[in-house]
Amino acid sequence: xxxxxxxxxxxxxxxxxxxxxxxxxxxxxxxxxxxxxxxxxxxxxxxxxxxxxxxxxxxxxxxxxxxxxxxxxxxxxxxxxxxxxxxxxxxxxxxxxxxxxxxxxxxxxxxxxxxxxxxxxxxxxxxxxxxxxxxxxxxxxxxxxxxxxxxxxxxxxxxxxxxxxxxxxxxxxxxxxxxxxxxxxxxxxxxxxxxxxxxxxxxxxxxxxxxxxxxxxxxxxxxxxxxxxxxxxxxxxxxxxxxxxxxxxxxxxxxxxx
Numbered sequence: 094x095x096x097x098x099x100x101x102x103x104x105x106x107x108x109x110x111x112x113x114x115x116x117x118x119x120x121x122x123x124x125x126x127x128x129x130x131x132x133x134x135x136x137x138x139x140x141x142x143x144x145x146x147x148x149x150x151x152x153x154x155x156x157x158x159x160x161x162x163x164x165x166x167x168x169x170x171x172x173x174x175x176x177x178x179x180x181x182x183x184x185x186x187x188x189x190x191x192x193x194x195x196x197x198x199x200x201x202x203x204x205x206x207x208x209x210x211x212x213x214x215x216x217x218x219x220x221x222x223x224x225x226x227x228x229x230x231x232x233x234x235x236x237x238x239x240x241x242x243x244x245x246x247x248x249x250x251x252x253x254x255x256x257x258x259x260x261x262x263x264x265x266x267x268x269x270x271x272x273x274x275x276x277x278x279x280x281x282x283x284x285x286x287x288x289x290x291x292x293x294x295x296x297x298x299x300x301x302x303x304x305x306x307x308x309x310x311x312x313x314x315x316x317x318x319x320x321x322x323x324x325x326x327x328x329x330x331x332x333x334x335x336x337x338x339x340x341x342x343x344x345x346x347x348x349x350x351x
Contacts, residue, residue: 094138094139094141094177095136095137095138095139096111096136096137096138096139096154097134097135097136098111098125098134098135098136098156098172099132099133099134100126100132100133100134100156100158100170101131101132102131102158102160102161103131104131104160104161104162104163105128105129105130105131105160105161105163106126106127106128106129106130106131106132106133106158106159106160106161107127107128107129107158107159107160107161107167108124108126108127108133108158108159109124109125109126109127109133109134109135109156109157109158110122110123110124110125110156110157110158111123111125111135111137111154111155111156112154112155112156112157113139113144113152113153113154114152114153114154115144115145115146115150115151115152116150116151116152116153116313116314116316116317117144117145117146117150118144118145121144123137125137125156129161133158139152139154139177141177141179146179147179148179148180148181148324149179149285149317149320149321149322149323149324149325150179150317150320150321151176151177151178151179151313151316151317151320152176152177152179153174153175153176153177153313154174154175154177155171155172155173155174155175155219156171156172157169157170157171157172158170168227169226170223170227171223171226173216173219173220174215174216174219176212176316178320179320180324181324203251203255204255204319204322204323204326205323207248207251207252207255207319208316208319208320208323210244210248211248211293211312211315211316211319212316214241214244214245214248214312215309215312215313215316217241217244218241218296218300218305218308218309218312219309221234221237221238221241221305222305222306222309225305225306233303233305235303238300238303238305239300239301239303241300241308242296242297242298242299242300242301243297245293245296245297245300245308245312246293246294246297248293249290249293249294249297252286252289252290252293252319253290255286256284256286256287256289256290259286259326284322285318285319285321285322285325286318286319286322288314288318289314289315289318289319289322292311292312292314292315292318293311293312293315295308295311296308296309296311296312296315299311
């Protein structure tokens with residue numbers, strides 16, 4: 094993935110960096126440019142295989158720049174936060190199959206909506222943290238921070254409800270199809286959705302205490318667990334579709350290359 098960033102400052106940009114972080118590792122800082130020019134730009138190609146990620150993981154990245162002080166201390170600014178979702182090839186193949194068969198894949202479980210909402214909450218918390226770092230009279234808004242906590246708590250309750258529904262559906266499938274329906278999925282006690290619920294609860298608690306920065310790692314973990322759950326559901330649907338001999342388009346064993 095090629096990422097490009099640009100920073101502008103009236104007095105000059107001292108440094109421009111790209112910060113990349115997978116939910117499985119530490120931050121990686123890549124210098125994009127330096128000097129005293131008023132505009133500095135650069136690009137970097139991210140090789141995801143170097144980050145040791147697997148389907149269901151998430152990679153976040155942002156740019157940060159430091160200006161030239163000119164008689165005062167240099168200040169640092171950050172861009173918004175962006176997300177890369179690691180998806181396997183099989184998801185694209187299954188999306189084609191499910192469209193033909195009238196299924197909606199992960200959308201029918203509501204997980205896609207949960208993932209989108211968790212991204213929104215994380216982006217909002219990121220902006221609140223950036224505002225606090227800049228300082229000033231309106232640097233910290235308790236009302237905004239608590240609103241983020243309320244949104245995270247509401248999403249936690251919704252995730253917990255969907256997790257219960259999915260658990261009941263899986264139990265019903267196991268009774269109908271036997272133990273083979275659970276092959277290749279998470280072991281008991283390692284399910285992603287309960288872990289997402291726990292991470293959301295920790296994030297909401299931090300936001301209630303007006304701790305914006307400490308809430309971000311918990312929000313990131315919640316997002317990663319939601320993505321893992323979506324990846325597992327797609328793997329299960331692909332396995333069940335193959336067991337049925339091709340899914341909605343009959344007994345088709347050859348891939349649809351259209």
